[in-house]
Amino acid sequence: MELKILTWAGGMCTMKSASVRSAPTPWLVEHVTHVWWLNLDDTLLDEREWTRLLSADELQRTQRFRFPRDCRRFAIGRATLRMLLASYLEDEPAKLSFRYSDHGKPSLAGAHESSRLRFNLSHSGNVAIFAFVLDRNVGVDIECVRTDIEVDIVAQRFFSPYERLALAALPASEKYLGFFNCWTRKEAFVKAVGQGLSLPLENFDVSLTPREPARLLATRPDAGEAERWTMIAPGIQSGHVAAVVVEGPDIELKVQKFMPYGNVL
Numbered sequence: 001m002e003l004k005i006l007t008w009a010g011g012m013c014t015m016k017s018a019s020v021r022s023a024p025t026p027w028l029v030e031h032v033t034h035v036w037w038l039n040l041d042d043t044l045l046d047e048r049e050w051t052r053l054l055s056a057d058e059l060q061r062t063q064r065f066r067f068p069r070d071c072r073r074f075a076i077g078r079a080t081l082r083m084l085l086a087s088y089l090e091d092e093p094a095k096l097s098f099r100y101s102d103h104g105k106p107s108l109a110g111a112h113e114s115s116r117l118r119f120n121l122s123h124s125g126n127v128a129i130f131a132f133v134l135d136r137n138v139g140v141d142i143e144c145v146r147t148d149i150e151v152d153i154v155a156q157r158f159f160s161p162y163e164r165l166a167l168a169a170l171p172a173s174e175k176y177l178g179f180f181n182c183w184t185r186k187e188a189f190v191k192a193v194g195q196g197l198s199l200p201l202e203n204f205d206v207s208l209t210p211r212e213p214a215r216l217l218a219t220r221p222d223a224g225e226a227e228r229w230t231m232i233a234p235g236i237q238s239g240h241v242a243a244v245v246v247e248g249p250d251i252e253l254k255v256q257k258f259m260p261y262g263n264v265l
Contacts, residue, residue: 028088028117033133033246035140037236038080038258040073041126050079053093077128080258081121084130088117105194120191127237130258131244139192141184142242151179158186162205162217174210180241182208185231188243189216192229206231214243 028034051059058078065071082093089096089112097110108115120140121130131140155164163182170178185206190199204226205217214233219225230251232244244253 028132028134030134031248031250032252032254033131033136033138033244035129035131035234035244035253035255036080036084036258037127037129037142037242037255038077039126039237040076040123040128042259050075053079053082055094055097073123073126073128077121077123080128081119081130084132084258085117085119088132089115101194103195103198105191122187122191122242124240127240129236129242131246133246136247137192137194138247139188139190139194139245140243141187141191142236142240143180143184144240145176145180147176149176149179151175155179155182158183158201160202160205163208166208170209177210177241178208181210181214181233181243182206184241184243185214185216185233185245188245189229189231192245192247216245 054062054075058075062071062075065074079093082096085096085108086093089108091112096108096112098106099109099113100106105120107113107119108117116134117132118134118136118138119130119132120138121128122141123129124142125144127142127144129140129142131138151167155167159167159182167175167178167182185208186201186204189204189206190201193199203221204219207213207215207217214231216226216229216231227249228247230246230249232246232251232253234242234244234253234255236242236255
């Protein structure tokens with residue numbers, strides 16, 4: 001299996017209803033996955049701009065957050081998703097519509113329901129990550145590495161026996177990083193498969209040791225399932241770990257920070 005991780009430089013992408021100065025959005029091709037990430041607190045988009053991009057149900061979801069900071073981060077993340085999708089689809093961000101699987105995984109609906117474009121997103125704290133690919137299932141997760149969690153207790157409930165042993169073998173200085181490596185990789189795989197928590201978490205093993213490559217090590221009961229997926233841990237922002245899982249081998253990953261500025265309307 002060959003894995004390439006590339007980055008590309010800044011530029012401008014233009015949409016019919018919005019001009020967003022940011023990194024360019026190259027055409028997706030086979031075996032290439034685009035990963036974009038965004039510091040939700042760095043963006044210069046203001047409330048009047050991003051609210052005009054969101055649907056009624058997305059605006060309703062913003063009202064469920066207790067703190068204004070969390071409301072704003074959610075809305076900026078959804079607006080960014082719409083901008084990126086609209087650039088790929090050559091359409092207007094506000095015109096896009098979504099449907100959700102029984103387990104909550106989003107996909108395109110309406111005029112773009114038959115599109116080959118697949119995507120997934122995740123956010124933790126002030127960082128959001130988005131993955132885009134053609135004709136392949138994809139899952140992504142990002143987490144802020146925290147030290148206020150009883151990692152051994154949580155691992156006992158959610159990790160496989162192999163993963164619990166691997167975590168226990170780590171020195172104390174690497175245990176939290178190892179825990180979140182495992183957590184993001186398991187979550188990304190579950191999201192890629194699309195089964196939510198109906199997929200038993202003990203039925204597959206992932207690597208977690210810091211500085212070792214991200215890998216889907218084993219799947220049960222179908223041992224061959226592990227060979228049908230590529231797992232990657234892209235470096236994003238310090239203090240966070242992320243994982244991307246894409247269906248198929250020989251995946252080329254392109255990583256870019258999304259940096260909007262100026263007006264989007």
